Amino acid sequence: MASKQGKLHGRVEGARAHCAVPGCRAPGEYKAPLPAANFDGPGSWRFLCLDHVREHNTKYNYFEGMTPDEIHEAQGPLGGWERPSRKFATNGADPPPAWSDFSDPLDAISARFRGQARRGEAPNRFSKAERRALAVLGLGEDSDMHSLRKRYSALVRRYHPDKNGGDRSHEGKLGEVIEAYQLLRKSAAFA
Template structure:
């Protein structure tokens, strides 16, 4: 809120009102309370006589002064799927697998034990291969899909260009990965 050129709210004062102070109506269900603008001298006088607890019952004062005042709402629990989520630093080198073993996805491991990222798994799905595919299977599937989708091989049909691009990107993603070396 801009208060430039606004005079002090104190009666008879011609100084500019530079400082905001609460007016008579406090914040409530109907919205924030009212404000008034005061000059430096009048805001000092206001602050010296201001009592936040004025008009409150002893129970309301006690509730406002507790260390937990304002923090008494319930919050929702975060889903953890049965375990705590992995720490942000879970991808650091852990040669003894002391920490990483807890967070591995056992159902998606390859038989040879080589790791696949989620992007690798997505690329395998695009190519229609399972997680245990080897380099030979990867190359054969790539060649078959390129022959199927490439316009020079399918009579000039350009309707499969997006699928061809996805196949090429998936192969480029996977061919240099350690699991396919």
């Protein structure tokens, strides 16, 4: 039995058998399902010629036996979505990251594959620029959002001229602290 699909949808090229309709000598190149009493498995097929498969298809009515309300529901935009579906297997891959942790979908996708590139390394939460910003604030990589805010507040009080008696010699350091905080507060590591 041949299995190659041709340009005509459903046609099985190279079928050797004749059409299953008695008296028809045309080659049976199209699979048509046999009516089953109850569905259990892939079903049974017979091979028909093009004319007989067209005749077979005109007799098929998906909505046969349905009430008008069931037909209306099946034709709606959500028709078929009420059926449960199985979860996709991860096939041993790491689970995907939570999309809500990222503002940009491309960041979420790259985060998933970033772990595969560095299999032996410990995962790093921060980029190079973020690690520099942590150093400016005097924080370690184990910091959380609460410790970031607390340290930022303390450094602003120390370096701001309004808080330190009008000493403007630390304005450069204050600018670095503000810039570092602005970078870190938007970091995915603190999301």
